[in-house]
Amino acid sequence: MTRAKLDFVSNSSFPSSHKVELLKVDNKDLSFTLTYWELCAAGSTSREILVYGKAHYEFTYPDNEGWAKGTIPTVFSVLPVLKIKDRRPSSTFQGKELVLAEASVIDTFLAGRFGLLGENEWESLAIKTFYSNIHYLRERYFSSVIIVPPELRKKAREDYLNGSLTKFCEDHEYHLKANGSNGHYVGNKLSLADIHLSNVIHFFATVPLGKMALDRFKQYESLWKVKETVEKVPEIAEWRQSATFKGLEEATLGFYVNMAGPEDQSEA
The missing domain is CATH 1.20.1050.10 (Glutathione S-transferase Yfyf (Class Pi); Chain A, domain 2)
Known part of the structure; x- marks a missing residue:
């Protein structure tokens, strides 16, 4: 079965240079959507960082039927996946989303965003x-x-x-x-x-x-x-x-x- 894929690398509509600019946006102006199974385990740390950081977040869970059919898009056919969007109505990034995959990458990225990676x-x-x-x-x-x-x-x-x-x-x-x-x-x-x-x-x-x-x-x-x-x-x-x-x-x-x-x- 070929599972639906999320865009991860640069493309003409949302190149790397624009993704870098999105990452410079303040946390309060971003929304974070974390998709993981309705379990604790690998998604737990990212969830708690978002909670701790008082972020604008949403936790979503795949339905078993959609997962079995391969219609739930992922980067590597596994979860978690994090989607980041600019919340500002007039943003130049409106309609775009930055996608991250792999629990360890998502955890460390969010930790850096919310002050959990130390002082130096x-x-x-x-x-x-x-x-x-x-x-x-x-x-x-x-x-x-x-x-x-x-x-x-x-x-x-x-x-x-x-x-x-x-x-x-x-x-x-x-x-x-x-x-x-x-x-x-x-x-x-x-x-x-x-x-x-x-x-x-x-x-x-x-x-x-x-x-x-x-x-x-x-x-x-x-x-x-x-x-x-x-x-x-x-x-x-x-x-x-x-x-x-x-x-x-x-x-x-x-x-x-x-x-x-x-x-x-x-x-x-």
Whole structure:
């Protein structure tokens, strides 16, 4: 099946030079539309950055029928996709939209737009480094635990818990202590890395590794403090109590529990 495609590269109607100019427009004059599945997971961090930044945003979700038919356009046949438009009525960009794809690109782009990449180039690099390592903790879960035969999932889960997850916690606890165990990865300010860690920990609360993963995270005080610090940010706290977020959370629980082996059902 050939899936409908979104324009990504320059073309005659909206060349790169114009896209660069659109990126110079103030956040308050832009609208952001993020399309991702009606789940938490890979779309969560971008959603929370938009919420935190008080952006003009819309969260949309593909319908299963349209997705199955290939009529929902994407860049690489996967989600999320972010569309950016100029909201100003008299804008020279009226009717144009800038498209971004890939969760990590969208996350870091939005983090830069909304002041979540530190105070200087070095802090930005450090935050992106932590973010990347956090991001792949979740990806390794899929490859190591979920995408294995059901009869092997229990052992795979235990190996992941005592291997990749524990090593991750040890490494990050070390660096968080070096930053003063203050609830942030870099300096004393909320960053992309902080929000992403909080989201990834929440993700583990909705999958068949469940309670054991959370118990392991809790053993590392500095790491757990980052999660708690993010949860106290007013915009994020309000979002996580919203009916929309609760719906995403319930949908995620329902989706991933179907990937658990029978012995995992009580822990999902």
